[in-house]
Amino acid sequence: MTLGGGDRDYPPADAAGFVEFARSLPTPMIYDAIKDAKAIAPVYSYRGTENRLRHYERLSHYPENLVIVGHAVCAFNPVYGQGMTVAGLDAQMLDECLQKQRQRYPEGDLTGFGRHFQQKLAKLHTIPWTFAISQDSRYRGSEGAKPNLATRLTINYMDLVLKALTTDAKVCQAFLEVLHMIEPPTLLFHPKIAVKAIGQFVTGRQKLEARKQN
Ligand SMILES: Cc1cc2nc3c(=O)[nH]c(=O)nc-3n(C[C@H](O)[C@H](O)[C@H](O)COP(=O)(O)OP(=O)(O)OC[C@H]3O[C@@H](n4cnc5c(N)ncnc54)[C@H](O)[C@@H]3O)c2cc1C
Numbered sequence: 001m002t003l004g005g006g007d008r009d010y011p012p013a014d015a016a017g018f019v020e021f022a023r024s025l026p027t028p029m030i031y032d033a034i035k036d037a038k039a040i041a042p043v044y045s046y047r048g049t050e051n052r053l054r055h056y057e058r059l060s061h062y063p064e065n066l067v068i069v070g071h072a073v074c075a076f077n078p079v080y081g082q083g084m085t086v087a088g089l090d091a092q093m094l095d096e097c098l099q100k101q102r103q104r105y106p107e108g109d110l111t112g113f114g115r116h117f118q119q120k121l122a123k124l125h126t127i128p129w130t131f132a133i134s135q136d137s138r139y140r141g142s143e144g145a146k147p148n149l150a151t152r153l154t155i156n157y158m159d160l161v162l163k164a165l166t167t168d169a170k171v172c173q174a175f176l177e178v179l180h181m182i183e184p185p186t187l188l189f190h191p192k193i194a195v196k197a198i199g200q201f202v203t204g205r206q207k208l209e210a211r212k213q214n
Contacts, residue, residue: 001034004079006049006139013045027166049077051132057122062115069094073118074125076132085180086128093117093124127185157197161188164200171196 003011003021011021022031052075056068069090076083097117101110137147138155147155165172174193177183187193 001030002079003030006136007141010047011043011045013043015039015043018043026163029166046078049079049136051075051077051129051136053125053129055122057115057118059115062118064112064114065110066114067094067117069121073121074129076128077136080128080132080135080179082128082132082179082181086125089124089181090121093121128181131179131185158188160197160200161193164193164197167200167203168196171200 003018003025005011005021011018019031019034022034025031054068054073056062056073070087071083073090074086076086094117097113097120101113102108133144134147134151134155135158136142137144137151161171161175165175171193174183174187174190178185178187
């Protein structure tokens with residue numbers, strides 16, 4: 001069980017506080033699932049939530065015989081659970097690029113390979129990076145460029161998807177497939193998902209109102 005927070009609203013690292021934090025979430029689902037459960041391990045907390053992208057592809061003099069992958073290039077807020085996927089895709093791309101290089105230069109020449117690879121890698125990182133920073137930009141304490149209108153609309157839409165996935169297995173599956181880069185982000189805007197997201201939002205509001213009144 002992982003709980004995350006932001007803007008000084010963080011899950012406490014003691015068992016009782018952790019469960020209480022779950023109660024403060026917009027949906028009671030997680031609290032209901034853990035309130036009577038027995039913890040089998042202590043709570044561990046982690047506050048390294050920054051996103052970091054290094055633009056090695058923009059270096060005017062890129063050194064020969066050097067490639068940089070994984071966290072050394074692009075590190076994410078771990079709450080989105082995409083760092084290992086991206087590191088794996090980096091390794092896959094390196095393998096493909098090296099195979100092509102070998103076909104082109106069977107004698108093993110790697111001149112210019114590193115720079116070309118970093119440029120391709122930068123494109124691969126665009127989608128997961130945009131996802132992470134647009135979600136994190138909603139926190140008042142986040143640093144960096146403020147989101148534009150398109151990003152703000154995407155964030156609002158993602159809120160609907162996040163609410164819907166707590167009660168709809170198909171929306172949940174689509175979200176996880178996009179998060180782990182098995183499917184493109186456009187899947188979340190498919191009419192089948194959009195209708196569920198908006199529908200669940202209406203139901204969710206009604207339930208929230210009912211809870212407030214009780
Ligand atoms: C709390 C937390 C939860 C996470 N949860 C998820 C998740 O659910 N899903 C997911 O996909 N990703 C998750 N991630 C992200 C994932 O762990 C990283 O994206 C991934 O480990 C990056 O792999 P890497 O090989 O690039 O770097 P690392 O795994 O950081 O490996 C770098 C290695 O280099 C070593 N090293 C550093 N400097 C030197 C040096 N000078 N000399 C020799 N060795 C050195 C380090 O000791 C380390 O072993 C999480 C990360 C954290 C912190």
